[in-house]
Amino acid sequence: xxxxxxxxxxxxxxxxxxxxxxxxxxxxxxxxxxxxxxxxxxxxxxxxxxxxxxxxxxxxxxxxxxxxxxxxxxxxxxxxxxxxxxxxxxxxxxxxxxxxxxxxxxxxxxxxxxxxxxxxxxxxxxxxxxxxxxxxxxxxxxxxxxxxxxxxxxxxxxxxxxxxxxxxxxxxxxxxxxxxxxxxxxxxxxxxxxxxxxxxxxxxxxxxxxxxxxxxxxxxxxxxxxxxxxxxxxxxxxxxxxxxxxxxxxxxxxxxxxxxxxxxxxxxxxxxxxxxxxxxxxxxxxxxxxxxxxxxxxxxxxxxxxxxxxxxxxxxxxxxxxxxxxxxxxxxxxxxxxxxxxxxxxxxxxxxxxxxxxxxxxxxxxxxxxxxxxxxxxxxxxxxxxxxxxxxxxxxxxxxxxxxxxxxxxxxxxxxxxxxxxxxxxxxxxxxxxxxxxxxxxxxxxxxxxxxxxxx
Numbered sequence: 001x002x003x004x005x006x007x008x009x010x011x012x013x014x015x016x017x018x019x020x021x022x023x024x025x026x027x028x029x030x031x032x033x034x035x036x037x038x039x040x041x042x043x044x045x046x047x048x049x050x051x052x053x054x055x056x057x058x059x060x061x062x063x064x065x066x067x068x069x070x071x072x073x074x075x076x077x078x079x080x081x082x083x084x085x086x087x088x089x090x091x092x093x094x095x096x097x098x099x100x101x102x103x104x105x106x107x108x109x110x111x112x113x114x115x116x117x118x119x120x121x122x123x124x125x126x127x128x129x130x131x132x133x134x135x136x137x138x139x140x141x142x143x144x145x146x147x148x149x150x151x152x153x154x155x156x157x158x159x160x161x162x163x164x165x166x167x168x169x170x171x172x173x174x175x176x177x178x179x180x181x182x183x184x185x186x187x188x189x190x191x192x193x194x195x196x197x198x199x200x201x202x203x204x205x206x207x208x209x210x211x212x213x214x215x216x217x218x219x220x221x222x223x224x225x226x227x228x229x230x231x232x233x234x235x236x237x238x239x240x241x242x243x244x245x246x247x248x249x250x251x252x253x254x255x256x257x258x259x260x261x262x263x264x265x266x267x268x269x270x271x272x273x274x275x276x277x278x279x280x281x282x283x284x285x286x287x288x289x290x291x292x293x294x295x296x297x298x299x300x301x302x303x304x305x306x307x308x309x310x311x312x313x314x315x316x317x318x319x320x321x322x323x324x325x326x327x328x329x330x331x332x333x334x335x336x337x338x339x340x341x342x343x344x345x346x347x348x349x350x351x352x353x354x355x356x357x358x359x360x361x362x363x364x365x366x367x368x369x370x371x372x373x374x375x376x377x378x379x380x381x382x383x384x385x386x387x388x389x390x391x392x393x394x395x396x397x398x399x400x401x402x403x404x405x406x407x408x409x410x411x412x413x414x415x416x417x418x419x420x421x422x423x424x425x426x427x428x429x430x431x432x433x434x435x436x437x438x439x440x441x442x443x444x445x446x447x448x449x450x451x452x453x454x455x456x
Contacts, residue, residue, distance in 0.1 A: 086145075287358055
């Protein structure tokens with residue numbers, strides 16, 4: 001047996017060298033329409049935040065919330081499990097390039113019914129098989145599994161990036177609604193004061209009942225707005241709980257107000273950098289390469305396959321004889337798949353179409369990423385200027401509201417002009433608050449669009 005198995009091992013080493021006849025395709029990145037520079041202004045984005053980029057907003061509660069979401073979110077767990085599964089698939093594909101071994105041990109016994117004599121046999125066997133990868137078919141299958149594992153790793157990074165972005169958005173939405181509710185409560189108190197003043201004037205005969213009804217109507221409308229804002233805040237809280245992988249419980253790090261702290265900057269680089277930064281773009285290209293390897297597997301499946309088999313077995317009534325007198329065999333099997341020419345031809349055509357689809361999806365993913373960056377840069381360019389205008393508008397609205405109130409109290413006008421200025425002030429306050437939220441979301445969006453990594 002040892003002699004025969006040695007011959008088998010030698011044969012395997014010799015035939016393995018024939019794998020140099022590989023028919024694997026060489027991957028060339030498709031021609032891409034990528035501009036040398038961003039269309040939108042990117043000056044001022046010169047500092048790259050190292051490590052967890054969201055820490056540049058200098059909000060400890062936000063930092064804790066992001067870490068909690070990344071630790072508990074079910075999407076992160078699913079992406080992690082998919083990565084583990086892909087790595088197992090890659091390991092399994094590697095085993096196709098090594099011999100497979102199986103061993104069996106059988107036993108049988110007989111008894112003579114006439115004289116009562118008995119006998120037994122012990123039959124162990126060892127089997128080994130190996131498909132010689134003459135044309136690179138097995139290597140192509142291994143490459144597919146490897147590209148898929150790498151793509152799954154990028155999927156995990158993309159999921160992580162997406163969840164960080166959603167966490168920041170929900171956090172700032174809660175903060176915005178908290179500030180809006182605070183402003184609304186203050187304005188409701190003002191409207192209640194206006195209603196009391198108007199009622200006193202009405203009872204004194206200084207204003208008409210129309211003025212009193214207008215003041216009461218304005219107060220009721222504000223109460224309705226506050227109820228809507230409170231509902232929206234509850235919904236935003238539930239959305240944050242979903243990110244945390246639960247449906248109830250307190251939100252320890254939920255903000256009460258939107259605080260405009262420092263807005264970090266970053267290096268925008270050049271559009272081509274997105275190819276290396278964005279995990280979803282990288283995943284799309286890796287799956288393009290996987291599709292190319294799949295086509296190689298189908299095409300090489302057209303060629304003959306050679307399988308080597310070897311084994312050792314014996315039957316004996318004693319274990320000593322089993323070890324002393326084994327019988328070894330060595331064989332080879334040649335499969336001729338090209339006899340199914342038409343089926344293979346159609347499979348090859350289908351693989352070529354799959355590659356074209358994957359290439360188109362890769363282009364789409366890249367161009368979508370580039371446009372997301374352009375949109376973010378455009379919003380950034382106008383955001384600061386809009387914020388300054390809204391601050392001026394709020395200052396003018398406050399002054400107009402003060403003057404309108406003074407005229408009403410002096411008896412120069414009815415109450416409606418004062419109420420109108422109250423509404424304009426409310427709108428100015430909310431517009432400024434919304435723009436502050438937009439500034440935060442926009443910079444975080446630029447980070448995500450550029451594929452911002454949280455690695456140091």
